[in-house]
Every structure is written in C-alpha cells, then in structure tokens.
Amino acid sequence: MPEAYSPQVIDHLVRPRHAGRLDEPSGAGESGDAACGDVATFSVLIREKRVEEARYEVFGCAACVAAGSALAELVNGRTLLDAARVSKADVEGALGGPLPEGKGHALTLVLDALHKAFEDHWSRTAGAGLVEGYSGGGEIGAGGVVAAMSGGVDSAVTALLLKEAGHDVAAVTFRLHDGEKGSRSCCSPDTVLFARDTAHRMGLPHFTLNLKDLFNKRVMQDFVGSYEKGRTPNPCVACNAHVKFHAAAFLADELGFRHVATGHYARVAEGPSLARPADESKDQTYVLWPIPKELLARAVFPLGDYRKTEVRRIAEERGLAVAYTPESQDICFIPDGDYRRFVRKTVSAEPGEVVDREGAVLGRHAGVVDFTVGQRRGIGVSAPTPLYVTEVRPESKQVVVGRRKDLEVREVRVRGLNWFLPPGEAKSVQVRYNGGPVACEIRADGEGGWIADLEEPVMGVAAGQSAVFYSADGERVVGGGVVARGLE
Numbered sequence: 028m029p030e031a032y033s034p035q036v037i038d039h040l041v042r043p044r045h046a047g048r049l050d051e052p053s054g055a056g057e058s059g060d061a062a063c064g065d066v067a068t069f070s071v072l073i074r075e076k077r078v079e080e081a082r083y084e085v086f087g088c089a090a091c092v093a094a095g096s097a098l099a100e101l102v103n104g105r106t107l108l109d110a111a112r113v114s115k116a117d118v119e120g121a122l123g124g125p126l127p128e129g130k131g132h133a134l135t136l137v138l139d140a141l142h143k144a145f146e147d148h149w150s151r152t153a154g155a156g157l158v159e160g161y162s163g164g165g166e167i168g169a170g171g172v173v174a175a176m177s178g179g180v181d182s183a184v185t186a187l188l189l190k191e192a193g194h195d196v197a198a199v200t201f202r203l204h205d206g207e208k209g210s211r212s213c214c215s216p217d218t219v220l221f222a223r224d225t226a227h228r229m230g231l232p233h234f235t236l237n238l239k240d241l242f243n244k245r246v247m248q249d250f251v252g253s254y255e256k257g258r259t260p261n262p263c264v265a266c267n268a269h270v271k272f273h274a275a276a277f278l279a280d281e282l283g284f285r286h287v288a289t290g291h292y293a294r295v296a297e298g299p300s301l302a303r304p305a306d307e308s309k310d311q312t313y314v315l316w317p318i319p320k321e322l323l324a325r326a327v328f329p330l331g332d333y334r335k336t337e338v339r340r341i342a343e344e345r346g347l348a349v350a351y352t353p354e355s356q357d358i359c360f361i362p363d364g365d366y367r368r369f370v371r372k373t374v375s376a377e378p379g380e381v382v383d384r385e386g387a388v389l390g391r392h393a394g395v396v397d398f399t400v401g402q403r404r405g406i407g408v409s410a411p412t413p414l415y416v417t418e419v420r421p422e423s424k425q426v427v428v429g430r431r432k433d434l435e436v437r438e439v440r441v442r443g444l445n446w447f448l449p450p451g452e453a454k455s456v457q458v459r460y461n462g463g464p465v466a467c468e469i470r471a472d473g474e475g476g477w478i479a480d481l482e483e484p485v486m487g488v489a490a491g492q493s494a495v496f497y498s499a500d501g502e503r504v505v506g507g508g509v510v511a512r513g514l515e
C-alpha cells in the first residue's frame with residue numbers, strides 16, 4: 028500500500044472531471060453518510076442505452092473526491108452496459124493503483140452512488156407500478172441474457188456459466204426488502220454490494236432494481252394476509268408469480284436482450300413447459316409453476332443440468348467468493364425463520380375457540396394466525412391422543428382439531444391455474460414443497476377451477492399451498508395452481 032497519493036489522484040483533485048450535478052438527470056443517486064464523513068452523489072443522463080452525461084459531487088476525503096472524478100471520467104459517453112461494468116479495480120487503475128491504507132472505501136462509495144443513479148433511472152423508466160404485471164415489450168432482443176443475481180452461489184455460477192458459454196450477460200440484483208436489523212439476508216445493502224462485486228469480478232455489467240414496493244404488496248402483505256384468512260402462503264411462489272421474472276424481463280427489454288436467467292434448479296422443456304432438474308434433491312419446479320408462459324419462453328435455468336455439489340465446485344475452482352456462502356433461508360424476508368412473530372408484528376390477532384370436529388369447545392387460542400392445517404405443536408389442549416389442526420376458520424375465529432386420520436384428503440380443489448401443457452396430461456399432483464407427487468385424475472369443477480382425485484390419501488393439505496401437476500413420466504410440470512378451501 029502506498030503512503031502518499033499517486034500523481035493521478037493529485038491530478039483529479041487539481042483538475043476535477045465532470046464535477047457538479049445535472050439539472051434534469053434521468054437518474055440520481057447518493058451513497059455514504061455525513062455522520063461518517065463521506066457522501067457521494069452521481070447524476071446521470073441516459074439516452075439510447077448510453078450514458079450521455081454523468082456528474083459527481085463528493086463531500087469527504089481526498090481519495091473519495093478523486094475517485095468520484097475518475098469514475099465520472101470512466102463512464103461519460105460510454106454505453107450503459109460498459110458503464111455498468113466499470114469496477115472498483117477499474118477506478119483504482121485510473122487512479123494509478125491502490126489507494127493509501129484506509130482509503131479503499133472511496134471506490135465502493137462512488138461506485139455505489141453511480142449505481143444508485145442507474146437504479147433511480149430504472150425506477151423512473153418503469154414508473155410507479157414498477158414492473159407490476161410486466162410480461163414483455165413489443166420487441167424482444169435477439170440475444171443476451173439478464174441473469175438475476177442474489178449474492179448467493181447458485182445465481183453467481185448461473186451468470187458465470189452463461190458468460191463462459193459466450194452469451195452477453197448483464198447481472199441484476201433486486202432490492203426486495205430491507206431485511207431485519209443485523210441480518211445479512213439477500214437484498215440487505217451489503218448483499219447488493221457483494222453481488223455487484225461478484226458480477227464485476229466476472230467482467231459483467233451489474234444493475235440494481237428497486238422492487239421493494241411491489242414485493243411488499245405482492246409477497247409480504249399477501250403472506251401476512253393469508254395467515255389472517257386461515258391460509259398457508261408460499262412467498263417464493265408469489266415472488267415468482269409477480270416479481271422476479273417480470274422484473275428481469277423488463278430489464279432485458281430495456282437492454283435489448285432476449286433471455287432471463289435465474290439460479291433455480293429446473294429445466295425449460297419444449298412447450299415451453301417446466302421440467303425437473305438433474306439434481307432431484309434441489310428440484311424447484313414446485314415453486315416455479317406460476318411463471319407466465321410468455322416469460323417461461325424467455326427463461327433459462329443453466330443449473331438444471333448440474334448437481335449442487337458441482338455448482339459449489341465450479342465456484343471454488345473459479346475462485347468466486349460466493350463459493351462458501353451458506354444456503355439461503357426458507358423465507359428471505361424472515362431471516363430468523365420465526366414467521367409467527369413476523370405475522371404478529373403486522374396483524375393484531377384476536378382470541379378464539381379451539382373446537383373438535385363436532386363443535387365441542389376444547390380450549391382457547393390467542394389468534395388464528397398462529398395456526399396452519401396439519402400443525403401439531405402449540406395447540407394448547409391436552410388429549411389422550413395427539414391432536415392436529417384440521418381446519419382454520421377465520422370468520423368464526425375457530426381452530427378445529429382432530430386426529431391424524433382426520434387430516435387425510437382424497438380430493439384437492441385447485442384455483443388460479445397456470446397451464447403449460449394440456450390439462451389432460453396431468454397424472455400426479457404435488458401439494459407440498461418437500462412432499463412427493465401422488466397419482467391423481469383431474470376434472471374441471473365447472474367454475475374455472477379443477478379438482479384432483481387422489482389415488483391415495485394425502486395428509487394436511489392447507490388452502491393457499493400450491494398444487495403442482497406433473498406428466499405421466501413425472502418429469503414435466505403440466506401446470507399448477509393454489510389449493511382452495513372447499514375440500515373440507
């Protein structure tokens with residue numbers, strides 16, 4: 028580490044390039060904190076996928092000021108993709124090599140301000156309902172892939188494999204929620220920085236899209252609301268239905284790219300339909316059923332052909348820092364896994380009765396939001412044989428309990444279906460993420476929904492869960508939907 032500033036740093040201090048703010052930018056961003064001394068802003072004017080102008084303003088140490096000037100010089104006039112590829116190492120290079128000890132943060136600070144300006148540009152382009160319901164623009168680009176990168180190993184290897192296969196790749200990280208304090212779940216600020224760094228080390232452009240409002244409305248509120256209604260939600264399914272693929276397609280269209288990729292373990296088969304991946308222990312087809320068909324036609328899942336162990340090995344071999352990141356938690360916005368506490372923070376639960384199937388009152392509970400069908404623990408009623416929740420009735424605030432046998436269902440009603448293949452090809456159904464498929468026959472219920480008649484009984488099917496139908500060979504997803512009440 029040098030002790031003094033390089034001639035390049037001094038030059039940027041004496042002759043700052045592109046200093047100031049644009050009056051009418053298409054995006055503006057700020058990073059840093061006055062309390063810790065350094066604040067950087069960038070304003071950008073983007074036209075025709077090019078950074079026509081970029082200006083910076085920095086209040087802070089000399090290294091930060093010089094880094095702002097060097098970065099502005101590096102991105103002015105470049106294509107948006109090239110500008111989004113500029114890395115900390117590039118800025119460092121432009122400043123004549125490593126900064127003096129303790130000054131490395133300058134690179135992160137100015138790059139973050141620039142990327143927040145890009146993020147703001149996308150928010151302004153997409154408008155208030157950012158990508159809500161977006162399913163593709165008029166013209167789909169010929170090539171290129173937008174790879175959704177969460178900061179985890181799967182999506183990093185996804186982007187790497189696509190790049191190594193010769194595709195034009197742009198990485199995108201979605202800001203979905205703030206995470207809970209102290210957490211390092213996906214989308215917390217440091218995760219975004221980490222994902223950007225990972226993309227840049229692969230030589231990829233990186234963008235961030237702010238989807239917090241959409242995610243809050245379509246995933247988090249739905250999650251809490253479902254418990255209030257006595258249903259069991261699956262937030263990953265809701266995210267795949269409304270957020271991830273729409274947002275990635277939006278960015279792909281803006282960049283003139285055709286495909287969108289995620290690190291899911293699944294394959295896209297002809298149809299298009301979804302097919303099971305090579306690594307059956309990581310199969311994610313169950314949560315992917317709601318992707319609109321027109322978006323599935325643009326989706327690629329490179330990991331569908333790999334086993335997770337191979338994916339980690341690839342990450343290790345290529346020296347990716349993500350190689351050792353832990354598996355992500357079940358629900359990304361509840362890092363501690365305590366979803367009851369999460370739900371209770373938002374809804375005020377009202378007490379009610381615990382009743383048996385004949386209606387006899389066995390006890391009291393503190394709120395229906397604490398219960399799901401199939402639950403055994405925490406019922407608070409003692410009985411000679413174990414009791415299970417067999418039904419949740421939010422209207423009467425009753426929780427119905429019964430024996431294990433009472434949980435068995437032979438008929439599942441499914442609504443809100445998304446079919447990839449003709450319904451007649453459905454030969455089995457899976458009603459739980461970790462459950463296997465059960466042979467079934469299906470019939471239309473005459474009201475737009477379908478009924479699956481199961482060959483063998485399944486325990487504890489809760490309204491709100493997904494029901495996913497598979498083909499006769501069990502390999503392809505025929506379609507999926509949401510389990511409806513009415514099977515009782």
Ligand SMILES: Nc1ncnc2c1ncn2[C@@H]1O[C@H](COP(=O)(O)OP(=O)(O)OP(=O)(O)O)[C@@H](O)[C@H]1O
Binds near residue numbers: 174203271289355
């Ligand atoms: N915040 C995010 N930003 C961008 N893409 C995301 C984000 N969260 C998830 N994804 C995409 O969705 C895929 C599946 O998400 P999931 O939460 O199941 O993560 P995962 O299977 O553990 O993958 P990873 O190891 O990449 O985090 C990811 O591989 C990634 O492509």
